[in-house]
Amino acid sequence: MARAITPRRKILTSGLAWAIGILLFFPIYWTILTSFKTEAQAINDPPLFFFFDWTLENYAVVQDRSDYMRFLWNSVIIAGGSTLLGILVAVPAAWSMAFVPSKRTKDILLWMLSTKMLPAVGVLYPISLIFVEFNLLDTRIGLVVVLMLINLPIIVWMLYTYFKEIPGEILEAARMDGAGLREEILYVLTPMAIPGIASTILLNFILAWNEAFWTLNLTAAGAAPLTAFIASYSSPEGLFFAKLSAASTMAIAPILILGWFSQKQLVRGLTFGAVK
Amino acid sequence: MSLKRALLAVSAMVSVASTAAYAETLTIATVNNGDMIRMQGYTDDFTEKTGHTVEWVTLEENVLRQRVTTDITTKGGQFDIMTIGMYETPIWGANGWLVPLDGLSAEYDVDDILPAMRGGLSHEGTLYAAPFYGESSMVMYRTDLMEAAGLEMPAAPTWEFIREAAAAMTDRGNDINGVCLRGKAGWGEGGAFITVTGNSFGARWFDEDWNAQFDQPEWKAALEFFIGMMNEYGPPGYATNGFNENLSLFQQGKCGMWIDATVAASFVTNPNDSTVADKVGFALAPDTGLGKRSNWLWAWALAIPAGTQKADAAKEFIEWATSKDYIELVAANEGWANVPPGARTSLYANPEYQKVPFAQMTLDSINAADPTDPTVKPVPYVGIQFVAIPEFAGIATEVSQEFSAAYAGQQSVDEALAKAQALTNDAMEAAGYR
Numbered sequence: 233m234a235r236a237i238t239p240r241r242k243i244l245t246s247g248l249a250w251a252i253g254i255l256l257f258f259p260i261y262w263t264i265l266t267s268f269k270t271e272a273q274a275i276n277d278p279p280l281f282f283f284f285d286w287t288l289e290n291y292a293v294v295q296d297r298s299d300y301m302r303f304l305w306n307s308v309i310i311a312g313g314s315t316l317l318g319i320l321v322a323v324p325a326a327w328s329m330a331f332v333p334s335k336r337t338k339d340i341l342l343w344m345l346s347t348k349m350l351p352a353v354g355v356l357y358p359i360s361l362i363f364v365e366f367n368l369l370d371t372r373i374g375l376v377v378v379l380m381l382i383n384l385p386i387i388v389w390m391l392y393t394y395f396k397e398i399p400g401e402i403l404e405a406a407r408m409d410g411a412g413l414r415e416e417i418l419y420v421l422t423p424m425a426i427p428g429i430a431s432t433i434l435l436n437f438i439l440a441w442n443e444a445f446w447t448l449n450l451t452a453a454g455a456a457p458l459t460a461f462i463a464s465y466s467s468p469e470g471l472f473f474a475k476l477s478a479a480s481t482m483a484i485a486p487i488l489i490l491g492w493f494s495q496k497q498l499v500r501g502l503t504f505g506a507v508k
Numbered sequence: 509m510s511l512k513r514a515l516l517a518v519s520a521m522v523s524v525a526s527t528a529a530y531a532e533t534l535t536i537a538t539v540n541n542g543d544m545i546r547m548q549g550y551t552d553d554f555t556e557k558t559g560h561t562v563e564w565v566t567l568e569e570n571v572l573r574q575r576v577t578t579d580i581t582t583k584g585g586q587f588d589i590m591t592i593g594m595y596e597t598p599i600w601g602a603n604g605w606l607v608p609l610d611g612l613s614a615e616y617d618v619d620d621i622l623p624a625m626r627g628g629l630s631h632e633g634t635l636y637a638a639p640f641y642g643e644s645s646m647v648m649y650r651t652d653l654m655e656a657a658g659l660e661m662p663a664a665p666t667w668e669f670i671r672e673a674a675a676a677m678t679d680r681g682n683d684i685n686g687v688c689l690r691g692k693a694g695w696g697e698g699g700a701f702i703t704v705t706g707n708s709f710g711a712r713w714f715d716e717d718w719n720a721q722f723d724q725p726e727w728k729a730a731l732e733f734f735i736g737m738m739n740e741y742g743p744p745g746y747a748t749n750g751f752n753e754n755l756s757l758f759q760q761g762k763c764g765m766w767i768d769a770t771v772a773a774s775f776v777t778n779p780n781d782s783t784v785a786d787k788v789g790f791a792l793a794p795d796t797g798l799g800k801r802s803n804w805l806w807a808w809a810l811a812i813p814a815g816t817q818k819a820d821a822a823k824e825f826i827e828w829a830t831s832k833d834y835i836e837l838v839a840a841n842e843g844w845a846n847v848p849p850g851a852r853t854s855l856y857a858n859p860e861y862q863k864v865p866f867a868q869m870t871l872d873s874i875n876a877a878d879p880t881d882p883t884v885k886p887v888p889y890v891g892i893q894f895v896a897i898p899e900f901a902g903i904a905t906e907v908s909q910e911f912s913a914a915y916a917g918q919q920s921v922d923e924a925l926a927k928a929q930a931l932t933n934d935a936m937e938a939a940g941y942r
């Protein structure tokens with residue numbers, strides 16, 4: 233029997249949820265707001281929350297100085313490419329771990345995750361040397377591969393968790409009906425795991441979109457994505473907060489819109505299997 | 509007639525083709541400073557004159573350092589020109605990582621570069637980077653508050669006077685702090701400031717045998733003076749304030765005095781951003797009467813990494829960007845107050861530039877800084893707010909973190925100095941200096 237929720241409890245829970253939501257959204261709100269201020273207003277003390285002369289000047293300056301579309305296109309290619317490549321590699325890996333586990337599967341999963349504990353700067357030189365050797369510096373393909381490798385443990389883990397929720401008997405039935413491995417994964421497993429795969433794609437796309445260590449260190453003028461676009465507006469000597477906020481708003485806008493339209497899918501995927 | 513026309517057409521085509529074959533695309537790594545961004549806007553002038561085009565990669569200062577260091581040491585060859593500072597230039601030049609800037613044209617007039625800048629950007633007499641703009645540090649103060657306090661700022665004040673003036677100008681009720689100084693951790697932020705303050709108190713980083721000197725009384729005196737003054741008359745949370753935080757406080761009229769980079773003078777006197785633009789005076793950085801002032805010397809300079817295939821075109825760009833003609837180009841379009849300062853002697857001889865209120869004090873501050881003789885006692889290193897050895901950036905970042913913790917009251921001055929002494933000696937021993 234479901235527990236009755238008192239009106240007071242409901243108000244408290246809703247209030248808490250709103251408070252956490254506002255707290256999490258505040259940095260984004262503040263960035264967007266600052267992008268419409270002048271540099272002097274951006275650093276005003278006390279801070280200006282709403283009543284100031286709104287200006288589009290920062291957006292004009294950013295548009296004038298940077299080729300936004302080039303950075304955006306690079307971000308789309310790098311984030312999209314690395315996510316898709318990761319899914320192609322991770323689906324068979326997660327399948328084997330979920331349905332034909334060996335004695336060492338758990339160890340391998342933990343080992344994969346442990347690679348995320350290594351600070352990125354620790355392998356900066358080896359990766360840079362490999363990139364120089366294979367002529368991959370400042371190329372989108374190089375970054376696609378690196379970001380795929382970085383996010384692969386998360387992709388495999390997420391897919392493994394989703395696949396574990398699917399009864400192995402269904403796949404077994406498909407095999408008895410004559411399905412080969414390819415058909416089993418493509419036509420039986422994948423359709424059943426679509427919510428999980430979709431949320432994995434979305435989450436990894438966001439992670440790759442926001443990745444700011446390798447994208448700054450392995451690019452120059454050609455393959456630089458939006459993270460490099462934002463970084464170019466930070467200044468050691470001179471006020472830059474308003475212009476930086478305008479650049480940040482332009483950089484996060486596409487991912488915010490994507491997240492907004494796919495939030496149902498994302499939540500459904502992330503809570504998939506949470507309730508049995 | 510037709511033959512003549514045909515010949516002319518052919519020769520024109522050949523000349524266009526040869527120009528096109530020679531024309532290069534240069535990739536330049538730089539920082540987002542006002543003067544650098546302004547230069548990007550004039551790139552068309554360079555392209556018109558030489559046929560070369562330019563691609564800019566603008567990065568945050570620390571990212572830029574990491575990025576260009578990785579590129580140069582792995583021979584990545586991503587950049588044809590790099591914007592680097594006075595700290596990196598002699599070290600990288602000595603390592604053979606930079607193309608020597610010799611053979612510059614007579615028109616460029618290399619002897620016109622300010623001697624202090626030329627010396628700081630050279631290794632064993634060879635110039636490795638051309639200064640785009642240079643800076644020292646000086647006192648910027650509110651003339652109205654100073655007058656209200658009944659004091660007059662000397663052209664060359666002492667630290668004691670600065671403390672006295674800070675006490676007189678502090679007005680907590682009106683949110684005015686007597687003095688705003690850098691306390692933020694980082695070798696180029698608070699680390700630079702406390703190093704030059706230490707210089708004026710007779711302190712030094714190392715003795716002649718590369719032993720750390722934080723256990724000496726001069727460092728304790730400098731730190732106790734700094735913390736005592738800032739606790740009483742500085743802004744709250746000064747331990748996390750760097751250049752930009754203090755700039756914003758000063759521009760909002762919340763600082764009586766600010767001692768920092770000379771390049772800030774153009775920001776605080778700009779009426780578009782500063783509420784106190786018409787009430788700012790300038791003075792040399794303070795001393796304690798020991799013969800050394802607490803001012804630094806720095807330049808953002810353009811250098812050519814040894815791995816580039818386009819060294820000739822890169823040299824043409826550097827000649828263009830750091831030339832007298834470029835300064836005149838900016839002056840003609842944006843006024844003399846906006847030209848890149850601190851690089852050329854001829855700029856300070858120009859009667860038009862002499863009318864800029866902070867011009868003479870900037871030159872005097874630069875001339876008062878000598879990187880080869882930075883401290884009261886002798887030292888084995890070159891550099892004023894830094895020590896020109898590769899290990900310094902890492903050591904000084906850690907030392908400045910300890911000092912910032914002392915500014916924030918998280919540990920005592922003695923504890924901070926003891927930790928600084930130990931970690932510096934350990935690092936120098938590991939690096940083979942001791």
